[in-house]
Amino acid sequence: GLDPIRLIFVAFILGTGALSLRRPRPAAPAPRQVRPSRAAVIEDLRHAAAASAQATKLSFDGPPASARTERPASTLLKRRRRWEISADHLGRLTVLSHSPPLHACGGFLRPEECAQLIGTAARVLVRSTVYGHALDASRTSRSCLLARTRPECRAALEKVLALSGALPEQVEDPQVTCYTRGQRYEPHCDGPELHDPQGQSFLQCGGQRLLTVLIYLNAVPRGGRTRFSQLGVEVAPEQGKAIVFAPAFLDGEIDAALVHEALPAEDEKWVCQFWIRQRPDTTGVFMHNPDAQ
Ligand SMILES: O=C(O)CCC(=O)C(=O)O
Numbered sequence: 575g576l577d578p579i580r581l582i583f584v585a586f587i588l589g590t591g592a593l594s595l596r597r598p599r600p601a602a603p604a605p606r607q608v609r610p611s612r613a614a615v616i617e618d619l620r621h622a623a624a625a626s627a628q629a630t631k632l633s634f635d636g637p638p639a640s641a642r643t644e645r646p647a648s649t650l651l652k653r654r655r656r657w658e659i660s661a662d663h664l665g666r667l668t669v670l671s672h673s674p675p676l677h678a679c680g681g682f683l684r685p686e687e688c689a690q691l692i693g694t695a696a697r698v699l700v701r702s703t704v705y706g707h708a709l710d711a712s713r714t715s716r717s718c719l720l721a722r723t724r725p726e727c728r729a730a731l732e733k734v735l736a737l738s739g740a741l742p743e744q745v746e747d748p749q750v751t752c753y754t755r756g757q758r759y760e761p762h763c764d765g766p767e768l769h770d771p772q773g774q775s776f777l778q779c780g781g782q783r784l785l786t787v788l789i790y791l792n793a794v795p796r797g798g799r800t801r802f803s804q805l806g807v808e809v810a811p812e813q814g815k816a817i818v819f820a821p822a823f824l825d826g827e828i829d830a831a832l833v834h835e836a837l838p839a840e841d842e843k844w845v846c847q848f849w850i851r852q853r854p855d856t857t858g859v860f861m862h863n864p865d866a867q
């Protein structure tokens with residue numbers, strides 16, 4: 575017969591299933607080739623942004639939080655309110671100007687993320703416009719808007735959301751611009767004056783641009799710096815580096831101190847911009863880009 579010790583042993587084995595044979599796992603389903611819908615991407619990004627806000631982790635390789643530069647309290651009092659980057663993320667940025675704030679973030683995108691954006695954009699570039707219409711002699715580059723549903727936009731969009739704390743619906747579809755030798759963008763502000771009649775259709779959906787994230791996508795040994803004439807700052811493009819600034823105050827008034835220009839390119843230069851608007855896009859104007867396939 576079975577002695578009690580064997581009985582206990584058998585009961586233990588049955589209870590834990592320790593001897594049960596592992597079944598082979600079903601093969602993973604083949605990756606889906608279909609592009610997800612815009613709503614699905616936004617929902618997904620909302621979760622990703624919430625998770626990364628909780629963990630306060632960003633995957634870009636900026637300096638550690640300890641390198642954060644504290645601002646004197648006195649300057650805070652005098653300033654009109656603008657879009658605030660969360661303190662955790664500010665710590666990863668390099669201060670190019672305190673007031674108005676202009677920050678840089680080296681390694682915001684990885685080289686392969688940059689290369690993918692260039693690869694896609696290269697197929698759909700057209701002559702650049704200003705505020706979405708009218709060819710303008712002040713901007714001679716070629717550019718395109720990319721649909722945010724493209725997988726190659728994903729990493730950048732996620733990082734922009736984590737950095738800014740914006741809702742996905744507040745972010746314009748990214749714009750990619752290419753400058754070849756001699757091409758430039760003359761001094762400008764990133765949003766229209768509130769009362770400029772030409773800016774009204776731009777402002778109607780989503781309101782003013784409150785935050786600019788400009789990412790340099792390739793190495794540019796010569797030329798093509800971004801110049802902030804009022805701040806005495808010139809930024810040299812470096813692959814994967816981003817600069818971040820608030821081109822307008824929360825009330826929508828543009829900040830003329832952040833006027834900037836792309837100096838003429840010598841070597842070919844690629845940039846990608848994200849803009850955060852005052853309000854979510856409810857009508858599918860700036861996050862609706864089907865782009866050219
Ligand atoms: O290319 C640059 O350096 C700046 C581009 C820019 O300011 C813009 O497109 O609004």
Ligand SMILES: [Fe+2]
Nearest residue numbers: 762763764834
């Ligand atoms: Fe600009």
